[in-house]
Amino acid sequence: MEIVLLYGGKSAEHDISILTAQSIIQTIDYHRYAVQPVYIKQDGIWVAGEKLTQAPDKEWSLTLEIADDAKYGADQSTGREVVPTDVLSENTLAFPALHGPNGEDGTIQGLFETLNIPYVGAGVLASAAGMDKLVSKYLFEKAGIPQLPYIGLTQYEWQTEQETLLNAIQNQLGYPVFVKPANLGSSVGISQANTPDEVVDSINLALQFDRRVVVEESLANAREVELAVMGNDYPKVSVPGELVKEQGFYDYEEKYINNTVQMAIPAHVSDDLMAQLQTYAKQAYVVIDGSGLTRCDFFVTQDEKIYINEVNTLPGFTQFSMYPSLWEATGKPYAQLIQELLDLAMQRYEQKQ
Ligand code: ADP
Ligand code: MG
Ligand code: MG
Known part of the structure; x- marks a missing residue:
């Protein structure tokens, strides 16, 4: 083949x-x-x-x-x-x-x-739903996975109801907030806004990349913990890993250029927290109709509250990336991981024929 x-x-x-x-x-x-x-x-x-x-x-x-x-x-x-x-x-x-x-x-x-x-990898629905941060949130809500309070808006709404939206952001979320284009990755078009003036700039920036935008509560000093999920009908979840950062916002430069982000695998979390994260990761996978693979990303606060941030259906996949490293730490070496992904692709295909 x-x-x-x-x-x-x-x-x-x-x-x-x-x-x-x-x-x-x-x-x-x-x-x-x-x-x-x-x-x-x-x-x-x-x-x-x-x-x-x-x-x-x-x-x-x-x-x-x-x-x-x-x-x-x-x-x-x-x-x-x-x-x-x-x-x-x-x-x-x-x-x-x-x-x-x-x-x-x-x-x-x-x-x-x-x-x-x-x-290989997620199907049409899971890919589209996972890439769209707003649709993801609707689905996570449906699955009962805790997430940060948010407001979604379209370009048209922003043009026609700016005052109402600014009031809603102030009253329902409070500052600071994170502003993100609904469909994108690698932190592009994402910024934090600390005031109503800044949020106008942030939303205008995000709207350059998509016609839909997510505004959400900003968490200070949260840990970023990620889990790998893999499978079709019977998804399996890895141990959690943590991104250990020098600065709060994990932006494009940090991710790909400065390389200042270290991974702690497995993350230092209690057994209870790990079990809870694994449950949420699997629920997120199922609710987007995942197949193949997905990385589920969470925030964990200092007092151990968990919020799901997002899912990535085709996460970074070099031998040294988080996703394969999480499986390595769970007992699945890189070559085996690749072979299993190819097998899962064939299984899903044959089921449909
Ligand atoms: P992307 O799909 O581009 O990775 P994310 O939603 O993961 O987008 O945001 C990128 C980074 O921004 C996160 O890894 C995190 O460091 C930071 N971030 C995102 N949302 C929040 C938030 N609500 N509070 C604090 N930090 C956030
Ligand atoms: Mg992403
Ligand atoms: Mg991310």
Whole structure:
């Protein structure tokens, strides 16, 4: 069988996606699969590289600087431009190593469904619902998972009812608040607002990225604890891991450039807290109709209150990222994790036929 490994993509997480693909490409079991790498350029053009029948012996490293040179022949000079149906055909299994809009939000999953090919990771609904921070909140509420108080607004509402919304933010949430575009990741377009004046700027900023925005209570000094979930009908949950930060806001720079974020795996939490987090993580997975994989992210306050923050259906997936590290600590090495994800993709596909 041939794995079509899609990476790059039209998103802010383009570079991290290349690193994810590099890790996967080194780990695939080439006795069972050939790999067709397909690099999606920033402008959305698909470029197919050389087909691989063994792990490339090229050195690979984790720095973003070299990532651009490391596209395994799928750059413009040696790759060939393709359209999706050139590479996605019978006997292929798609592995979208893509993060953010177009890769993680159900759109490319819809393409796989339309072409009737199996693919790794969440389906259309879970991808779309997980990427949308507002829809996620409605679902978490339905599942009874605790979350921070929030207000959702559309661009139209902001234009027509600004005063009412500002009053609601003041009265229902109080300052400071966090303002986020509904559909995005990697902290892009997200800011904290401490006053009504600042919130106007924050909302206008977020509206540059989406027509829907979430405003939510801001937590000071909360711990950020994440769990990995995996499976189709019988999801399993990992031990929790914690992001140990030097500063409060885990922004794009911190995440991908400064590397000042350390991971504590497993997180230092009591058994009770761990069990509670695992229960909520599984509930979040089920309520979005998760399959394949998802990372569930929580805030834990100093007095051990838990709030779910978000789910990421295609979390960072290099060998050293949180998601695989959580499974490693739970007894599942990276190669096994990849194989199980491929198996889950096939199982879901066969169930539907
Ligand atoms: P993304 O999908 O871009 O990762 P998040 O909702 O996880 O968006 O927000 C990014 C980061 O911003 C979080 O990891 C956390 O550090 C900070 N953050 C988000 N919401 C809050 C909040 N309500 N209170 C305090 N910090 C927050
Ligand atoms: Mg996210
Ligand atoms: Mg996040």
